[in-house]
Amino acid sequence: MKTYLYLNQLAVLFLFLCSWQETTAMLMAQQTKGVSVPKLENPVNRQYLQHNLRKSHPRLVLNSAIEKDLKRKIKSDPVVKNMYGAIRLNAVSIYDKPLLERIQTGRRLLGVSREMLYRVNMLGMVYRMEKDPAVLKRLNDELVAVCNFTDWNPSHFLDVAEMSLAVSLALDWTKGDLPKATEELAIQSLIEKGIKPSWPGDGKNPDWAYGNNNWNQVCNGGMIAASIAVAETVPDLAAKTIYRALDGIPHALVEYMPDGVYPEGSTYWEYGTGFSVITIAMLESAFGTDFGYGSFPGFKDSALFRLLCNAPTGWYYNFADCGDRRGFNGDGILAWFAYKTGNKAFFEEERFLVPVDKMSKLERLDGSALVWISQYREKDDARLPTAWKGDGSNPIVIFTGEKEDPHRYYFGGKGGRGSVNHGNMDGGSFVFELNGVRWVVDPGNQDYNSLEQTGFDLWSNCQGCERWTLFTKNNFGHSTLTVNEELHAVDGLVTIKDFNNGKTPETTLEMTPAFQGLLRSAQRQFRKDSPVSLTVEDRIEITEDTKLVTWQLTTTADVELVKDGAVLRQDDKSLKIENLSHPGLSMSVVSLYPAPLKLDRQIVGLKRIELRIPAWTVENKKTSIRVRLVEN
Known part of the structure; x- marks a missing residue:
């Protein structure tokens, strides 16, 4: 089989940081593949954090009002009650597993970071609802283990981002209950192993910060979580990191335009969009606003794309680097769109009501997804297009x-x-x-x-x-x-x-x-x-x-x-x-x-x-x- 060889030379533009404000201002003019990039509202600086960041905890995904409503729904809503039962069952299974070790697979530590994010979502949600000392102890042990890693593998920054989100949620959802030494270790780890490696010492901007793929969504989301978690300790570093994230995220979101197609395929929709919706949830719980993130053109339309990519046989329309088949459980990421739109089509009630012992292992964000499952109110039962x-x-x-x-x-x-x-x-x-x-x-x-x-x-x-x-x-x-x-x-x-x-x-x-x-x-x-x-x-x-x-x-x-x-x-x-x-x-x-x-x-x-x-x-x-x- 013969092929013609075409060589494309790629030019890479490096922007140097005279200051973080000057760099982000320059990048505001950047365009993605000839498409003008709409900007998010972005007032974030040190003063904004001091005046607008919620002082009380929890403030990541949960806050006092959301938590109160969630506890009520666990008792009164069959779907929420069943999904919490599944989370609880998953949390119990973690006790039989050894603590995580820094073991890479090839160039990735990603499997370890994802397992930590899963464990925190399960254990952390159970702790918020029940305040069980045994759950707190296990969360403490998990935190100490990963925070004592030499690093979180910054050469493959997805690993850092997912670990940063996990540690941030664990720190926030247990605030004031962990030993002081553990809290200090977690804070310093978020700063030294999470946020600081996102600001390379050579003055270059990391590729993912303004990239147009899932790395942008995942890495910027992880850095937002870490920055909120340590804002009182390093306010300047936290402010400039959140500012860069809000400025860079639209360069990934333009890929949803104009109709919501996620170009990387359905399973990558779950990954990139999953980090987008948890980032939106964190911004709303911490600041009371998502800065326009959730209403970005094409973003909410992507729920229809996700749903229509589920074929009757259980296969995905598996184009691009997409997996073959969807899982058995309900779609927690899609439930966020049901919450925001009220569209019943996006709320997989039957799957959420499957007996908990029949469900497969939950996804690593499903603890957080319980929140928007609980917030769903049916407003529309739109007929899907054929x-x-x-x-x-x-x-x-x-x-x-x-x-x-x-x-x-x-x-x-x-x-x-x-x-x-x-x-x-x-x-x-x-x-x-x-x-x-x-x-x-x-x-x-x-x-x-x-x-x-x-x-x-x-x-x-x-x-x-x-x-x-x-x-x-x-x-x-x-x-x-x-x-x-x-x-x-x-x-x-x-x-x-x-x-x-x-x-x-x-x-x-x-x-x-x-x-x-x-x-x-x-x-x-x-x-x-x-x-x-x-x-x-x-x-x-x-x-x-x-x-x-x-x-x-x-x-x-x-x-x-x-x-x-x-x-x-x-x-x-x-x-x-x-x-x-x-x-x-x-x-x-x-x-x-x-x-x-x-x-x-x-x-x-x-x-x-x-x-x-x-x-x-x-x-x-x-x-x-x-x-x-x-x-x-």
């Missing part, structure tokens, strides 16, 4: 059936480009489910650490970079078009050209940029032409450089090639793939199991169905490829 599009840097389209659709119809298609955060060369790709089977699959994500340990360069995204040798990342592993057996253009943005959400919804993607001269034009249309079918039509115009156009579909179903198409079989069901446009050409099957490379993800039964169209068969340089997927 055809929806979201524009942005990684645009997607979703078609579904009605709520009680007997066929459980689900289609997800996308544009985008490889160079988006956690992106793949998957512009024009799609997934398709019918009758409880995912017939067309996305190969999804694979473990980062196992790749990194081999020296594999997973994170560089130039045209010829190593990332694109993996079939989970390149176009050869996705249900899209490939020309001349070449990679898609890494910066070739595939966009939504038009969209119709009528009785037979359809959308057209402008795919020409993905081929960078190998095609004169390419548009892909998806059309839900019946409750049990999907038609994919590619209208292309070739150039003198076009040699071969390959139509691709990836599946784990069994495949039988038949005249004018193929039949897929899985779980005692079948789906017909009809070649409507090129009856003179037969489809073929390429096995992707075992995968082409040793480092590729191994997906049992994965294969690629191809319809290969030589350029010499295209009359007048134009052709239309029409393929229909229909219940058999």
Whole structure:
């Protein structure tokens, strides 16, 4: 398989800190990918902290009024009572575990930081509700253990951020009850191992502070928590750190614009958005305002994106570096959006009411999520759209059936480009489910650490970079078009050209940029032409450089090639793939199991169905490829 090598030179602009006010003022003018970045209200300085920061504790997520209401709801509200029971059960399980040690996995301490955040959320919430001395002792032991680490791994700052949030919550939710020595140790650790490493001594701004991905949300959120926790001890350091965070966060939030699509995929939505909502909750409890964070354009719209990415089979629409399937428990992050909007669709009541011994291990922010679960009041039961599009840097389209659709119809298609955060060369790709089977699959994500340990360069995204040798990342592993057996253009943005959400919804993607001269034009249309079918039509115009156009579909179903198409079989069901446009050409099957490379993800039964169209068969340089997927 040959590829053309395109070398992109990246210019990095370093801004030096003459003072923190001057630097942030300069960065206010910065733009993200040509999009103007709206700013949050940001009055934070030392004087603002002194006059506006809540003096009493708790003040992170909880405050006296919220806590009083929560205690009442635990007794009176079945959902809150059940979820608190689950938190309590999780807290009890922690006693059987050893205290945490500073053990890295590759370049990350992240697993340890996340486990600490989980333990604090479970133990800390139980302590706030019950004031049990045994819980306090365990929280004390946990704090002493992690605060005595030599550091929190600042070279991978996500680790520092999650640990800082954990220690800040533990310190705040036990304020005045821990031994004085532990409180002093925790405060000094937040300053020396948390906040200070976020201000590099070389005068450069950390990349994440004004970045446009989840690192911005997680790291700035962790630094806000730490700064509130130590504000009385180091007010100047706390003020400038919160100021930088409020100034930098919008550079990540623009990625939600305009419609709420999170470009890194649904599981990364949970990560980045989870840290955003807990940061908003901390700002509101500590200052009485979120500084406009929660009303940022596109942010609340992302709840619909998250919900629509949950397919009927339990799979996610797992584009980008997204996990495959959602968990069994209720979505605590989505519950924040239910609280803020009153929309019942975002409140997974049935899952929150599952018997606690049937739930899986709770998520690490679920202790805090109990607060917004308790604050939810139904105001709206909005009907979910059965055809929806979201524009942005990684645009997607979703078609579904009605709520009680007997066929459980689900289609997800996308544009985008490889160079988006956690992106793949998957512009024009799609997934398709019918009758409880995912017939067309996305190969999804694979473990980062196992790749990194081999020296594999997973994170560089130039045209010829190593990332694109993996079939989970390149176009050869996705249900899209490939020309001349070449990679898609890494910066070739595939966009939504038009969209119709009528009785037979359809959308057209402008795919020409993905081929960078190998095609004169390419548009892909998806059309839900019946409750049990999907038609994919590619209208292309070739150039003198076009040699071969390959139509691709990836599946784990069994495949039988038949005249004018193929039949897929899985779980005692079948789906017909009809070649409507090129009856003179037969489809073929390429096995992707075992995968082409040793480092590729191994997906049992994965294969690629191809319809290969030589350029010499295209009359007048134009052709239309029409393929229909229909219940058999």
